[in-house]
Amino acid sequence: xxxxxxxxxxxxxxxxxxxxxxxxxxxxxxxxxxxxxxxxxxxxxxxxxxxxxxxxxxxxxxxxxxxxxxxxxxxxxxxxxxxxxxxxxxxxxxxxxxxxxxxxxxxxxxxxxxxxxxxxxxxxx
Numbered sequence: 001x002x003x004x005x006x007x008x009x010x011x012x013x014x015x016x017x018x019x020x021x022x023x024x025x026x027x028x029x030x031x032x033x034x035x036x037x038x039x040x041x042x043x044x045x046x047x048x049x050x051x052x053x054x055x056x057x058x059x060x061x062x063x064x065x066x067x068x069x070x071x072x073x074x075x076x077x078x079x080x081x082x083x084x085x086x087x088x089x090x091x092x093x094x095x096x097x098x099x100x101x102x103x104x105x106x107x108x109x110x111x112x113x114x115x116x117x118x119x120x121x122x123x124x125x
Contacts, residue, residue, distance in 0.1 A: 055113040062109040066102035073097060 051058040 051112050052116040052119060055109075055116045058112055059106070059109040062105040063102070066105040069101055070097075
């Protein structure tokens with residue numbers, strides 16, 4: 001009977017230690033998640049401020065990113081195609097996708113520029 005009580009006591013101690021460790025890990029994960037969330041919010045705010053202060057640069061970066069993505073898509077499309085006809089079809093389709101993405105990026109940049117100009121106009125009224 002004494003052996004069973006000792007075993008039960010040891011199990012309770014280990015369960016308690018496990019629960020404490022689990023709670024500590026949960027707290028640390030929560031703290032890390034909050035820190036990441038705060039950093040992301042700060043980065044987003046910095047990005048918005050940069051776009052508002054330098055809309056021309058933002059537009060240029062958006063155009064460059066659109067060209068880069070379009071080039072990568074076109075390059076990967078060329079590697080997958082087997083015949084010259086398939087390559088031309090893939091390139092034509094990818095080109096249209098790349099231009100659509102570029103247009104989309106340009107529209108987003110233009111909207112950001114419009115918002116920045118609107119904000120500037122409001123500040124000077």
